[in-house]
Amino acid sequence: MSPGLAARLVVALLALSAPGSCAADRCSWKGSGLSREPRSRTVEQVHLRCTEGSLEWLYPALALRVVLEPNLSSNQHTIICIKPAHDFQGASIYVERAGKLHLVVSEAKAVGLHHVSCFSTHPPQRVALFLQASPQRDISRRTASFQYEMLSNQSVARPDGQQMALVEDMCRPCDNTELLMAICSSDFVVRGAIQKVSHDPENHMSWVDVSVWKVYRQKTSIFRQEEATGEWRGPIKTLLQCKVKEGAGDFLFTGNEHFGEAWLGCAPRFKDFSSVYQAAQERGINPCEFQFS
Known part of the structure; x- marks a missing residue:
């Protein structure tokens, strides 16, 4: 089915929607x-x-309309990111813009991929997604499932094709101000060393396996203690273009979590961070307190 035909079909179906068919928020x-x-x-x-x-x-049929309208205090533009499940099947996802439907996730290309699709919106305008079920002859189980996140454009950059660039100029080293803010606002702050770096050229990503000496903060349990060795470890994701390499050193890793994964933000050497923090503390310009112990 062509995108244009699918779009017309969904619009036609919406015209017949029952007014009381909304699910609970x-x-x-x-x-x-x-x-x-x-x-x-x-x-x-x-x-x-x-x-x-x-x-x-489950078992997608006809169409499903999903309205994303979180209660955001900020009036800044936002980025919506969608990550289909690895077994996404049975439907395609469209987003409405200016009364037209634009394809975001195609069933034919979604299966087995882990790409994240992002698009911008302008609050207070509501974001409406349309899931159009694919025609099928049998009743075999298909599941169209995905995760979504809504982020401010101050914390994410424009999407690079199908990839999600989480910070503008992501590979650029943080300056002192950005570093001091990172320890206050990041989802995770850990001290450790780079154990191993794995590259995924197909998806333009790199995985940094970190041996952790101290967990100062983490939103979820990405960094865990291994039962066999007692060591704390965890994976951090970044863009392939950042060219992260293995090497010795004592680092402070900071960043944010997206779709259950840790994304690298600022990662200075710990001694450099200590110098920056102490200098800011003497001047009384630290945005937050950091406990070294």
Whole structure:
């Protein structure tokens, strides 16, 4: 089915939507196309009011309209990022812009990939996604599921094709001001060394395996203690273009978590960070306190 035909079909179905078909507001949603009346032509509508969550649509049928409208205090432009599950099947995802539907995730290209698709929006305008079920002859199980995140454009850069660049000029070393802010606002702050670096040229990503000596903060349990050795370790993701290499050193790793993965932000040598912090402390310009012990 062509994107234009699918778009017209979804719009036509929306015109027949029942006014009382909205699901309760939530961060995540799970439902099934089998729960629909066989002859119903209404489009089920889901409202999600969080900045991150997930959706799982089992046995996709007809179309699903998903409205993302979190309660954001900032009026800055935002970035919406969608990460399809590795077994995404049964539908394609479109986003509405200026009354037209634009393809974001194609079923034919989504299976087995881990790409993140991002697009911008302008609050307070609501973001509406349309999941168009693919035609199928049998009732074999298919699941169209994905994770989503809504981020301010101050914390993310424009998307680079299908890849998600989490920080503008991501590979550029942080200056002193950015470093002091990073220890205050990052999802994780750990001290350690680079154990191993693995590159994924196909997806333009690199994985940095970090041997952790001290966990100062982490949002979730990405950095864990290994039962066999008792050592703390964890993976950090960054762009291949940053050309991260293995090497000895005592570093302070900071960054943010997206879709359950740690993304590298500022990563100075610990002695350099200590000098910057002490100098700022003497001048009374530290944005937050950092406990070295």
